[in-house]
Amino acid sequence: MRIGYKLAAEAFGPNELVRQAIAAEAAGFDFVEISDHFHPWLDVQGHSPFAWSVLGTIAARTDTLGLATGVTCPTVRYHPAIVAQAAATVALLSDGRFSLGVGSGERLNEHVVGQGYPAVRDRQLMLREALEIIRLLWSGGYHSYSGRYLHLEDARVFDLPETLPPLLVAAGGTEAVALAAELGDGLFTTEPSTELVEQYHAAGGSGPRYVEMSVAWAADPDEAADAALATNRWGVTGWKVMSELPNPVNFEAATTTVRREDMLDKFVCGAEPQAYIDLAREHADAGYDHLVFMNAGPDPDGFLSFYRSELAGALRADHTA
Numbered sequence: 001m002r003i004g005y006k007l008a009a010e011a012f013g014p015n016e017l018v019r020q021a022i023a024a025e026a027a028g029f030d031f032v033e034i035s036d037h038f039h040p041w042l043d044v045q046g047h048s049p050f051a052w053s054v055l056g057t058i059a060a061r062t063d064t065l066g067l068a069t070g071v072t073c074p075t076v077r078y079h080p081a082i083v084a085q086a087a088a089t090v091a092l093l094s095d096g097r098f099s100l101g102v103g104s105g106e107r108l109n110e111h112v113v114g115q116g117y118p119a120v121r122d123r124q125l126m127l128r129e130a131l132e133i134i135r136l137l138w139s140g141g142y143h144s145y146s147g148r149y150l151h152l153e154d155a156r157v158f159d160l161p162e163t164l165p166p167l168l169v170a171a172g173g174t175e176a177v178a179l180a181a182e183l184g185d186g187l188f189t190t191e192p193s194t195e196l197v198e199q200y201h202a203a204g205g206s207g208p209r210y211v212e213m214s215v216a217w218a219a220d221p222d223e224a225a226d227a228a229l230a231t232n233r234w235g236v237t238g239w240k241v242m243s244e245l246p247n248p249v250n251f252e253a254a255t256t257t258v259r260r261e262d263m264l265d266k267f268v269c270g271a272e273p274q275a276y277i278d279l280a281r282e283h284a285d286a287g288y289d290h291l292v293f294m295n296a297g298p299d300p301d302g303f304l305s306f307y308r309s310e311l312a313g314a315l316r317a318d319h320t321a
Contacts, residue, residue: 068101
């Protein structure tokens with residue numbers, strides 16, 4: 001079992017994200033995962049630095065901390081050749097500590113390059129082609145590729161690590177799970193779905209299973225829920241909304257009726273250690289072995305201190321018993 005910390009690139013600037021990563025390593029986290037956005041979900045979050053620059057800096061300023069994207073869309077805003085090159089570079093800079101998480105993306109980030117945003121079925125087909133291109137380029141040498149959506153012309157990634165980074169595929173349904181098993185090295189989800197893990201194994205997948213866990217740390221549960229409501233209420237809208245709205249102002253409009261009670265229902269809020277331990281156990285029991293705390297509370301340092309003093313040892317003991 002490995003425990004990770006989510007770097008919310010929509011909520012913090014690049015220097016603060018690097019600082020949090022260093023602090024997460026000191027607090028005992030095994031890895032950090034960073035969102036790869038062009039826009040924040042809400043204007044109040046106020047940030048969205050370039051994730052790959054942040055990753056390179058973290059790689060240089062940490063020693064044992066694993067790194068991952070959670071997740072990158074390699075189809076519209078980025079061509080998969082660029083993602084293949086970027087991931088190989090971060091893998092080298094981190095001495096093999098990097099994992100590449102990929103998914104089909106959200107309109108929020110992908111529409112900005114003026115190429116439109118495809119329908120769900122086309123997004124999945126594009127992701128398949130992108131994974132095939134990344135695999136080709138990671139095999140060494142020059143390659144060309146002609147797909148229905150994506151093309152590659154006589155391209156080579158010159159700097160490749162001896163051990164390639166694991167390729168984690170985000171999935172919320174049967175088709176994406178099958179793709180993760182076929183072309184990926186691991187599964188990435190945002191819910192403790194036993195069904196997705198079972199489908200992944202049935203399709204031949206045997207790699208790590210990553211899952212995000214929504215929490216909001218503060219001494220007072222209501223304060224924690226209010227902070228989550230202010231910055232993370234977009235998370236209760238569901239994937240069909242989250243993947244389709246184009247800008248923060250649209251998420252602002254779509255979440256006007258979200259209440260504190262909704263956040264208390266979706267997030268573990270407050271500072272009761274057992275609630276966090278139970279949350280981790282629920283996700284582990286569903287079949288996941290890489291658990292990522294996504295903290296929406298008002299005090300990142302308070303959460304990291306809480307993890308170090310109250311959770312790290314208990315979680316290790318719980319999952320090695």
